[in-house]
Amino acid sequence: MGLFFTCDQFLMLIALITVCTVSDCYDPLDPNGNITVTFDINQWIPEGYLARVTIRNYYQYRHVDKSGWTLGWTWANGEIILSMAGAFATKQGNCSSFKSQTAPHSCEKSPVVADLMPDALPETRTDDCCHGGVLAAWAINPSKSFSSFEMTIGNLGVNPKVQAPINLTLMASGPGYTCSSVEDVDPTAYSDIGGKRQLQAYRTWKSTCTYSSFVANQAPVCCVSLSTFYNPKITFCPDCSCGCREADKNTVSCIGEGYDAPGSGSFDNIVQCTDHMCPVRIHWHVMKNYFTHWRVKVSISNYSYRRNYSNWNVVIQHPGFSQSTTAYSFNSTMLPSFGLSDEVALFWGIEYYNDELVNAVSTQILLRKDLDSFTLGNGWALPRRVYFNGEDCKMPLPDTFPMLPNDCSSLKPTSPVFLLFIYLAFKTFDK
Ligand SMILES: *[C@@H]1O[C@H](CO)[C@@H](O)[C@H](O)[C@H]1NC(C)=O
Numbered sequence: 051m052g053l054f055f056t057c058d059q060f061l062m063l064i065a066l067i068t069v070c071t072v073s074d075c076y077d078p079l080d081p082n083g084n085i086t087v088t089f090d091i092n093q094w095i096p097e098g099y100l101a102r103v104t105i106r107n108y109y110q111y112r113h114v115d116k117s118g119w120t121l122g123w124t125w126a127n128g129e130i131i132l133s134m135a136g137a138f139a140t141k142q143g144n145c146s147s148f149k150s151q152t153a154p155h156s157c158e159k160s161p162v163v164a165d166l167m168p169d170a171l172p173e174t175r176t177d178d179c180c181h182g183g184v185l186a187a188w189a190i191n192p193s194k195s196f197s198s199f200e201m202t203i204g205n206l207g208v209n210p211k212v213q214a215p216i217n218l219t220l221m222a223s224g225p226g227y228t229c230s231s232v233e234d235v236d237p238t239a240y241s242d243i244g245g246k247r248q249l250q251a252y253r254t255w256k257s258t259c260t261y262s263s264f265v266a267n268q269a270p271v272c273c274v275s276l277s278t279f280y281n282p283k284i285t286f287c288p289d290c291s292c293g294c295r296e297a298d299k300n301t302v303s304c305i306g307e308g309y310d311a312p313g314s315g316s317f318d319n320i321v322q323c324t325d326h327m328c329p330v331r332i333h334w335h336v337m338k339n340y341f342t343h344w345r346v347k348v349s350i351s352n353y354s355y356r357r358n359y360s361n362w363n364v365v366i367q368h369p370g371f372s373q374s375t376t377a378y379s380f381n382s383t384m385l386p387s388f389g390l391s392d393e394v395a396l397f398w399g400i401e402y403y404n405d406e407l408v409n410a411v412s413t414q415i416l417l418r419k420d421l422d423s424f425t426l427g428n429g430w431a432l433p434r435r436v437y438f439n440g441e442d443c444k445m446p447l448p449d450t451f452p453m454l455p456n457d458c459s460s461l462k463p464t465s466p467v468f469l470l471f472i473y474l475a476f477k478t479f480d481k
Pocket residue numbers: 082083084086108258
């Protein structure tokens with residue numbers, strides 16, 4: 051045992067460091083993103099209180115898709131849910147000891163609540179309810195990024211104590227969220243009479259839930275490939291970006307192009323066989339060099355036979371984006387760049403046109419040249435970081451980027467380890 055690593059060990063060590071710095075700890079492109087859950091007590095009733103629960107998605111580009119959110123907690127005392135509107139508890143539990151006129155909605159110590167579908171009956175609805183658990187991303191559609199339900203709570207105990215629930219858990223199309231403890235905060239204010247009168251909740255409790263791909267333990271979902279007009283070389287997605295073919299039986303399985311996918315339910319993650327094995331690939335092609343602009347084509351391809359990526363979104367970090375960036379066939383907006391040296395843009399599909407990723411969708415983008423920061427050398431016309439639906443996409447290593455032909459010999463890497471190191475240093479320091 052010495053202080054020297056073999057090349058493989060060195061690469062492994064660096065890879066481990068990157069895994070932590072880039073993906074889990076927090077998202078450098080959306081450091082304030084969170085889902086907040088507030089409980090507003092709006093009325094005392096003889097049995098207890100009436101509360102309105104609101105779930106707000108403040109993630110810029112991470113949505114909750116149609117398998118939907120579920121929210122769980124543990125009551126501090128023996129509380130029960132007498133009635134609920136706008137959502138439902140998944141279990142009624144044992145209500146045999148409560149002699150009320152109507153059966154309580156849920157007597158579980160740790161209830162789990164799920165959203166109603168948009169076709170819910172009028173008497174089971176409340177304002178802002180019933181989206182089938184779907185929450186849009188904040189930067190894409192703030193008016194659909196929150197959801198509410200109401201409940202009446204009883205059985206507070208012999209010396210009625212009004213205590214916040216504990217151990218809030220949020221599942222938002224799967225695991226990955228960790229919620230802070232539920233705390234008393236300033237009561238929520240509401241406006242009434244067209245904003246002329248202000249009302250306020252009796253009491254408000256709040257918890258903030260944050261996502262970590264490390265906690266979600268999700269397999270990578272996408273990879274990036276690159277090409278340019280100035281170099282015939284195509285840089286493919288790194289091999290095994292999202293899993294390896296056959297070698298490891300636990301990874302996603304695949305079927306060849308042209309074969310029919312097996313019946314539903316057999317494999318959830320089944321993809322078309324490729325060297326990258328990703329369900330989604332994003333290709334960046336630098337098409338043309340104009341006097342003042344670059345023209346780029348971005349294509350998003352679906353290799354998954356099972357997942358329905360409707361309402362997809364893509365985040366791209368690139369030094370050449372600006373408010374004047376034009377995307378022809380996608381909806382787009384700039385995101386705050388939080389001190390990064392590059393600009394960050396968010397793209398998503400146009401409703402009824404390309405918001406579903408059936409085979410592939412693409413757009414051309416015009417990027418204005420800023421000669422100080424944006425040149426073709428060293429792959430600068432290429433993106434720095436790409437996310438699909440909030441998940442980090444696997445990028446090729448810079449030594450495989452298409453280079454300017456006349457720069458090729460002088461930029462030729464001397465050692466792959468050295469280049470990898472430079473690349474990781476880049477990824478680590480540019481946050
Ligand atoms: C949650 O997001 C909101 C809106 O971006 C932000 O104001 C708030 O500070 C965030 N909370 C936490 C704990 O990060």
